[in-house]
Amino acid sequence: MGNIYDEIFANTWEPVFNLGDILKIPLVIILVGVLLYSFMLLLKVRILVDTINSEGNFKMKALVSFNLFITIFATILGTMIILLG
């Protein structure tokens, strides 16, 4: 009887500190921030292409477009992995 009483009222709560869980939210915020930044980069290049017009502009536009595409893809994948992980 005494054992059952002890088992019922025993303090079984043990706080588990996990660094991984704390990191989840900032990582998702960073991902969204980078996505917005890469979009801003595309807009900035559109302005700069008008400011200085040279042969390399096409390469730079292609570079930022590719960067935005990669960032969108990686943001979706990264958010899924972080939230499910």
Next chain:
Amino acid sequence: MKKERKYIPKKFEKVDKSFINKLKSEEQHGPLSSFSIFPKRVTFYGKDPDEDIVLIVRTHWIAFVPHVAFIFLLLVLPILFLLLSTQVSFLGTVTLYLGMLIVCLILAINITVTTILKWYYTVNIVTDQRIVVIRMENAFYHSYAEAQLEKIEDVTHTNIGALGTIFDVGDVQIDTAGHGVDFHLKMLPRPRELQDVINDLLEMKQKGDI
């Protein structure tokens, strides 16, 4: 043996100045060069039809070495955490650090792209009328400043440190009259040649040759 340059604007063909003679012996450079002389197919906002671009100078690549080091660190750090997470339970699950690796990878790609754009769109243009300085720092900041050649009072170049000596990199200070913009152009390749070009252009402008 170097080929003689094919493109030199007409108004500069008969000019006997040190910089023209030097430029004549230079080889043609592509659009991604840090030091382009009489570049073809390049225009900028506000360029007059009869205005010729003499020189386009971009920051030397050595100025971006700290960026490369930071990008390298950004890629190494999550891999280190990923390896440690399998050993230390306190760090959490491996999947999370896989996500962290993706975050760092995107950050590294974006910093690399920003650095390339910063190099390409931070341009110092010397024309026969003025000096134009376009600066791009990141996605949120760029500036455009110009000064007419008549306004330029003094041009100084400094070449300091081991890197300056090894890579022939230096700063060029351009002082303008009045309270206008003074230019402090940092980490440029061949700074004394830029100074020579500006000084010769100033002299030609004063004499009315251009």
